Amino acid sequence: TVSISTKKLNEKVEIKVTDNGSGIPQKIVDKIFQPFFTTKPTGQGTGLGLSLAYDIVKAHGGELKVETKEREGTEFIIQLATV
Template sequence: MAECLQLAYHGWRAKDKGFNATLTTDFDASLKPLKVVPQDLSRVLLNLLTNAFYAVAAKSKQAGADYRPEVSVHTRRTENAVEIQVRDNGNGIAAAVRDKIFQPFFTTKPTGEGTGLGLSLSYDIITKGHGGSMRVDSEEGQYTQFTTSLPVMKKASVV
């Protein structure tokens, strides 16, 4: 996870030399390995992180010197799942389009800057490929947070 964060961040900085953001992490140290397709999970994380960097970079251009871009990644174990949260303090997603963002070819980016496939493919990887879920929480002008939930298989009890 940390590798994906660094890869996405430095990839963004390679495109925009003046870009900087605060990166925060809170990884649950008690997490056990999950049965996932690592390349698929990396693809999802890179997509979410690249979108987060896009959001904070866009807000940086319009918000002024007081704005401090921040992207955070948190993991935690719930009773039946492992949750991964990717949050940014960018412009957020308008409520009117939030229900559409996982649809193929839907994008909020200007023409030529997004295909509208990243989130739909990520959603399919998590839901269809791994039996998990993905949701978005956002407040316009404040933040966007994607929460990916991956199920944890419980061991069968012996009777």
């Protein structure tokens, strides 16, 4: 199951995308925002999705973080300044 929530925090808006999947192994969490990093077999992914998302959020003065627990799920947290 994937869920999305939003919240206003002072001068920021927070968007959370959460799943209850298998989580991301700790050994690769630090690499997931790197360009061309993928866990998919050759030819089945560019490894650009999270890297591009990270760059877009940063370009707008925001922050993109990940919190994950193996066998429990993952949460991506985006924070952007309000106008």
